Amino acid sequence: MKFYSLLLMFVVLLSGCKKENDNHESIDLANTRWAIYDSKEIPLSQDKNSRLPIILFGENDFRITTDCNGINGLIKISNKELLFKDYQSTLMHCKGKGEMEIYLMQNLRNISSYKYSEGILYLYIGKKMMGSFKRIENI
Numbered sequence: 001m002k003f004y005s006l007l008l009m010f011v012v013l014l015s016g017c018k019k020e021n022d023n024h025e026s027i028d029l030a031n032t033r034w035a036i037y038d039s040k041e042i043p044l045s046q047d048k049n050s051r052l053p054i055i056l057f058g059e060n061d062f063r064i065t066t067d068c069n070g071i072n073g074l075i076k077i078s079n080k081e082l083l084f085k086d087y088q089s090t091l092m093h094c095k096g097k098g099e100m101e102i103y104l105m106q107n108l109r110n111i112s113s114y115k116y117s118e119g120i121l122y123l124y125i126g127k128k129m130m131g132s133f134k135r136i137e138n139i
Contacts, residue, residue, distance in 0.1 A: 027116040029057040029077055032135060034121050039131030041107075043099035053100055055133060062087075066101040068094035071108070080115065082123065084108040 035051035036044060045052050045067045056063040057075065062084065064071040073087025089105055111130060115122045121133045 025116050025118075027121075029114075029121075030059050032057050034133035035136050037120055037132040037134040041103070041125075041128075042131045043103050045100065051136075053104065054136070064104060066104065068092060068097040069101050071101065071104060073108075080113050082111055082114045084111055 034055045034057075036042065036053055042053065044050070050067070052065060052067050054065045056065075057077075060074060060076075062073060062075045069090040069092050071087055071089045074085050076083040076085065087105075087108060089101060107125060107130065110125045111123050112126060113124045115124070119135060121135070123130045123133070
């Protein structure tokens with residue numbers, strides 16, 4: 001009897017645990033635009049009012065505006081997986097800028113998944129969050 005009581009307590013305890021993906025909301029990213037919300041990874045603009053980088057998702061492509069150049073390429077979105085591929089950057093030289101673009105050019109290919117929750121889009125490299133983005137309306 002004591003064993004069943006412990007087993008029942010264990011089952012009740014586990015049923016109260018929330019899985020990480022439980023708060024993942026569904027969203028169609030096609031034809032949406034997103035401004036940086038927060039990141040401890042992406043080197044952000046020194047201008048506190050800046051919303052860069054901005055990501056524009058098309059049907060099968062994307063465009064990113066940085067503090068210097070633009071990045072564009074192809075994208076594959078399925079379920080919670082995100083794959084940036086065949087991308088390139090414009091080649092303008094911007095004195096004192098460019099860290100954001102360099103980081104993105106090196107790391108876009110490593111983004112493996114995303115999560116959308118409460119109006120924020122989170123991009124992940126493995127299990128580490130690369131950055132979060134807030135949707136910009138009126139594309």
